[in-house]
Amino acid sequence: MSNAVYDIITSTHLNYHQKLNNLCHEAENTLNVLELPEKFKYFYEYGALCDMNEGNAPYRPRYVMVDFEKFVRQGSKFLRIDPPKNLDELLWALEVLYTYIPSITTKPVYLGNIDLLIDPFLEGMTDEEILPRLERFLGFCDRVIANAYSHANIGPKATRAGRLLLQLEAKLQLEVPNLSLKYDPDITPDDFAEQAILCSLKCGNPAICNHKAHKDTYSFDYGISSCYNILPLRGGAYTLSRLVLPRLAKMAKSVDDFMDNLLPEACQALGEYMNARVSFLVEKSGFFQSDFLAQEGLVERERFVGMYGIAGLCDCVNLLLADKGQRYGNSKEADDLADRIMTYVQNFVANFPAKYSEIAGGHFLLHAQAGLATDEGVTSGVRIVVGDEPANLLDHLRHSARFHRFFPTGCSDIFPFDSTAERNPAALLDIVKGAFQIGDKYCAFYGADGDMVRITGYLVKKSDLEKYDRGEVVLQDNVINGSSNYKLNRLQDRKVQSV
Amino acid sequence: MLTAPINKILPYSVVDGPGNRVAIFVQKCNIHCAYCHNPETQNLCSGCGACVEGCPAGALKMEQGRVVWDEKLCCGCDRCIKVCPNHASPKVTPMTAQQVFAKVCESIPFIRGITVSGGECGLYPEFLMELFRLAHTKGLSCLMDSNGTIDLSRYPELMEICDGVMLDVKSWKEETFRQLTGSGNEVVKKNLKYLADSEKLTEVRIVCLPGMVDAEDCILGISRTLSGEQIRRLPLKLIRFRHFGVKGALENHPSPDLAYMQGLEALARAQGFEKILIL
Numbered sequence: 001m002s003n004a005v006y007d008i009i010t011s012t013h014l015n016y017h018q019k020l021n022n023l024c025h026e027a028e029n030t031l032n033v034l035e036l037p038e039k040f041k042y043f044y045e046y047g048a049l050c051d052m053n054e055g056n057a058p059y060r061p062r063y064v065m066v067d068f069e070k071f072v073r074q075g076s077k078f079l080r081i082d083p084p085k086n087l088d089e090l091l092w093a094l095e096v097l098y099t100y101i102p103s104i105t106t107k108p109v110y111l112g113n114i115d116l117l118i119d120p121f122l123e124g125m126t127d128e129e130i131l132p133r134l135e136r137f138l139g140f141c142d143r144v145i146a147n148a149y150s151h152a153n154i155g156p157k158a159t160r161a162g163r164l165l166l167q168l169e170a171k172l173q174l175e176v177p178n179l180s181l182k183y184d185p186d187i188t189p190d191d192f193a194e195q196a197i198l199c200s201l202k203c204g205n206p207a208i209c210n211h212k213a214h215k216d217t218y219s220f221d222y223g224i225s226s227c228y229n230i231l232p233l234r235g236g237a238y239t240l241s242r243l244v245l246p247r248l249a250k251m252a253k254s255v256d257d258f259m260d261n262l263l264p265e266a267c268q269a270l271g272e273y274m275n276a277r278v279s280f281l282v283e284k285s286g287f288f289q290s291d292f293l294a295q296e297g298l299v300e301r302e303r304f305v306g307m308y309g310i311a312g313l314c315d316c317v318n319l320l321l322a323d324k325g326q327r328y329g330n331s332k333e334a335d336d337l338a339d340r341i342m343t344y345v346q347n348f349v350a351n352f353p354a355k356y357s358e359i360a361g362g363h364f365l366l367h368a369q370a371g372l373a374t375d376e377g378v379t380s381g382v383r384i385v386v387g388d389e390p391a392n393l394l395d396h397l398r399h400s401a402r403f404h405r406f407f408p409t410g411c412s413d414i415f416p417f418d419s420t421a422e423r424n425p426a427a428l429l430d431i432v433k434g435a436f437q438i439g440d441k442y443c444a445f446y447g448a449d450g451d452m453v454r455i456t457g458y459l460v461k462k463s464d465l466e467k468y469d470r471g472e473v474v475l476q477d478n479v480i481n482g483s484s485n486y487k488l489n490r491l492q493d494r495k496v497q498s499v
Numbered sequence: 500m501l502t503a504p505i506n507k508i509l510p511y512s513v514v515d516g517p518g519n520r521v522a523i524f525v526q527k528c529n530i531h532c533a534y535c536h537n538p539e540t541q542n543l544c545s546g547c548g549a550c551v552e553g554c555p556a557g558a559l560k561m562e563q564g565r566v567v568w569d570e571k572l573c574c575g576c577d578r579c580i581k582v583c584p585n586h587a588s589p590k591v592t593p594m595t596a597q598q599v600f601a602k603v604c605e606s607i608p609f610i611r612g613i614t615v616s617g618g619e620c621g622l623y624p625e626f627l628m629e630l631f632r633l634a635h636t637k638g639l640s641c642l643m644d645s646n647g648t649i650d651l652s653r654y655p656e657l658m659e660i661c662d663g664v665m666l667d668v669k670s671w672k673e674e675t676f677r678q679l680t681g682s683g684n685e686v687v688k689k690n691l692k693y694l695a696d697s698e699k700l701t702e703v704r705i706v707c708l709p710g711m712v713d714a715e716d717c718i719l720g721i722s723r724t725l726s727g728e729q730i731r732r733l734p735l736k737l738i739r740f741r742h743f744g745v746k747g748a749l750e751n752h753p754s755p756d757l758a759y760m761q762g763l764e765a766l767a768r769a770q771g772f773e774k775i776l777i778l
């Protein structure tokens with residue numbers, strides 16, 4: 001341990017905040033307070049179960065989805081903030097609150113449906129008065145939060161605030177906040193959605209979330225955090241742990257061995273581990289008892305859920321069928337096996353009793369986990385591995401729809417486009433409409449020639465990756481994760497969609 | 500069964516009209532533009548056999564004086580197109596409207612319509628009527644992409660069900676047009692007015708190449724032909740000549756620079772065009 005601490009302290013590659021975070025992590029990991037199931041330890045050794053490096057002693061939920069509307073209505077006693085009366089007060093209040101919201105990254109992962117928060121405060125102001133204020137607000141997110149898992153939402157309604165925010169996004173080229181448009185063709189006007197798509201081709205933001213498919217996930221409104229986690233507002237996610245399917249496949253003697261022995265045992269072990277984790281957080285950590293967010297009703301314990309993640313379905317199937325040469329995304333046999341695996345996991349999760357999970361009916365909810373910096377041979381969630389993407393984008397989207405259906409708490413695809421697409425955002429919107437109609441839940445576009453690249457779901461600048469790789473210190477936390485992920489997953493080779 | 504020779508069907512295209520569309524390319528054209536970027540669509544295969552030998556995939560065979568293409572074997576190298584002395588392609592399939600429609604259906608629900616391009620789609624009015632009728636049953640809009648040299652007012656039934664025409668106005672002066680294409684352009688001007696008056700003019704395009712194309716005259720001519728309101732609503736695409744795919748004298752000709760294109764844009768704006776796109 002002391003070596004690791006020494007290395008962090010003397011690093012010339014981490015900025016001050018990054019050092020601090022890493023030191024916290026080392027401190028937390030000196031404890032061993034979770035009662036780990038034996039089977040979990042066994043699979044953990046093989047890397048087939050993964051705790052996402054969340055730390056040995058959880059003292060805050062992984063993702064916190066503050067009810068910002070409530071905050072705007074009531075202010076905060078703890079922070080000594082009155083309900084804001086104008087735009088300046090609103091933006092200041094949000095900035096203060098943001099710095100007090102915990103998460104696994106230490107930064108807030110959900111910043112609110114910011115267009116809907118801001119719009120009521122714009123009355124009587126000109127664009128010239130509004131734009132510099134919003135520019136500073138976005139600058140706060142980018143420079144102070146400086147973590148691209150921090151996610152703001154806009155839509156599904158078109159608002160003046162939403163349009164102005166998109167206008168600024170295209171101009172400022174920021175990786176923070178990560179931005180998603182909640183899109184519903186019955187609510188979102190085409191011109192607003194087209195502005196959003198054009199913006200995404202220019203700067204990577206926003207991604208597009210299928211609002212219809214997600215709005216009834218919970219009995220309460222949802223928000224999108226981090227790399228596309230669909231979570232209940234005024235709640236969040238206790239934890240995200242995952243089955244790393246290809247590493248489980250490596251342990252298997254055959255497809256039958258995988259399906260009949262390994263998968264059931266690993267699923268059970270992961271569920272038990274998550275229950276241990278959630279129990280400590282709820283019962284021992286004191287977060288829900290003492291944090292002002294809980295005390296002031298900005299979050300409620302009953303609205304948190306544990307996310308049961310899977311990653312690398314593609315690589316898993318490719319390994320299991322290697323002798324037949326059948327590959328996920330390109331073969332009926334491979335896709336059918338993938339469907340069988342997911343159906344098993346879905347049924348398991350639907351029946352496994354999860355502790356403290358009122359909002360999800362006493363169960364965990366499935367999440368297509370998008371990857372860790374260190375993953376090698378583990379393709380995000382249920383995505384098709386880079387290099388195997390179908391030639392026809394529509395086939396790709398149909399494949400996605402088949403597998404997105406398993407995941408209530410987030411599942412997504414990322415498509416780089418060549419510059420032709422900028423000529424006709426309406427055409428991309430047609431593609432999105434079609435995709436969402438058949439059940440795709442989430443997609444993100446970016447311009448292949450631009451500086452911005454989407455890694456697992458967050459944005460980094462290629463120029464920052466180069467800087468970091470040269471050994472320089474960088475402002476944005478995610479560049480560090482992005483650097484290894486970009487290479488390990490060969491993201492530079494993603495199929496560029498030419499249309 | 501009525502068929503049309505089909506060169507290619509793109510399951511999705513963002514550059515063939517509004518929104519995302521299936522683009523269908525018919526084979527054969529009635530004119531021969533010097534700047535044509537897919538000259539292999541101009542003629543029907545004569546069966547000369549010149550392409551058969553060089554096919555690296557063995558996808559081409561001569562059978563009873565005709566060349567037969569095996570799509571499954573074809574690797575898409577386009578060598579056959581390069582060697583064809585006849586501005587044709589062996590990779591053309593006669594298809595009925597039903598067969599084309601079946602292909603179109605594979606792209607539903609990702610598209611809002613279809614665009615038939617070519618070649619010159621106006622050579623196949625009856626095929627188009629059948630295809631458009633089928634496409635309309637699925638709520639798809641149907642556009643023609645035409646060189647305008649076939650008098651469309653002679654096909655009122657087709658124009659009734661065609662949702663719009665994307666029209667090339669290649670040049671304005673008769674002799675310039677003739678030099679560029681080998682034919683006259685009286686019919687193009689007639690179509691321009693006819694389509695605008697019947698609200699079927701989806702967009703007008705000019706491929707810009709100073710010396711070969713009188714783009715300035717085109718802009719002025721179009722604005723004289725149409726009403727101010729028609730001009731205001733008409734999308735105008737000013738396309739820079741690019742030599743990709745071009746065969747013959749213009750094979751290596753450079754593209755006009757951006758300043759020239761911006762000059763054209765300014766001219767068009769002064770004539771009242773509001774929807775101008777430089778490509």
Ligand code: SF4
Nearest residue numbers: 554573574576577579
């Ligand atoms: S493109 Fe032409 S030459 Fe090339 S494989 Fe196909 S048929 Fe043969």
Ligand code: SF4
Nearest residue numbers: 544545548550583589
């Ligand atoms: S495609 Fe051209 S080269 Fe081949 S047989 Fe036909 S005319 Fe001859």
